[in-house]
Structure formats: structure tokens, C-alpha cells
Amino acid sequence: MLLMPQHLLPDVSALTDDFLQEHEIRGVIFDIDNTLVGFRTPTPTPEVLALFARLEALGIRYAIASNNSRSRVELFVKELGVPAYHRACKPLGFALGRIRREFGIPARNMALVGDQIYTDMLGGNLAGMITVLVEPIDHKETLFFKLKRKLEMPVINRKRRKDAKK
């Protein structure tokens, strides 16, 4: 099922060394908004920087693919020097494929980490990557967010039931 995340994690800090090694993850593509930081956080937090340092220590490559604007993404990655795509058009795979080829890592060893089913999970699954859904950082109670969540919950609940049966 192309919408279904392969893994549900509470947040990106749950990408532990054990998790990354167990799933043979050699490259990670991160969404920014509500995945690494909340909408109103313009730059990486100390927690995000610690995560990136840990990935580097493990020899794992990482990149950013955000559907947000150039200014949002450029400011976020300013100090990082990582491949970063704005207006990445997830779930379409152009940016994801470009990053994967740049890293030279097979899709099965690449993880896509995001907070949204219909962009991040669908995009990662279509690209043949390992998909990891995290809980959105800001639970914004806007009408749009509520509607979106309503569309996502059946997929998330189905995955939870599937995991519970294991």
C-alpha cells in the first residue's frame, strides 16, 4: 500500500543507531516542517544538529527535501552544507531521485522521514525507499490541518493495527 508508512516513530530522535543499523539505512531524506522543527522555527535546533552529527558519525548521508519555499529551506540549511531541495513537489520523485543518485545509495537503503502521508510517505514509497512517519511537531488546530489529519488517520490507524498484530 503506497500510502502506508513502513515505520511509525514519535519523532526524529527515535531514529536511534540501532534503528538505522537494523534497517540498513545509509542515507536519509528529511522533510523540514513539522518533522525536524515546527513551522515557526527557522533554523535547526540543538536536537536536530545533534541528530545530524550522530548520522555523520555513523557514516550516514542526509539531505533535505521540502515542499516549502526557497527562503525557508535556504535559511534552514545555511550552516549545514547538505543537499537541499525546496518546492520538492513530493510525492513526485524528482528531488528524491536526484538526492539518491547524488549519494549513490540504492533506494532500499534510503529512508524518507516526514510527517505527512500524502506527500512524504507516498513519495518515499513510490521511490522505493524506507518510509518513516513521525508525529507532527505542531498540532495546529486549523481547519485545514484537521481536514488533512482526518484523511491521514485511517492510513495511520491501519498501520498501527498491522503493527499490533506482529
Ligand SMILES: [Mg+2]
Ligand atoms: Mg512536513
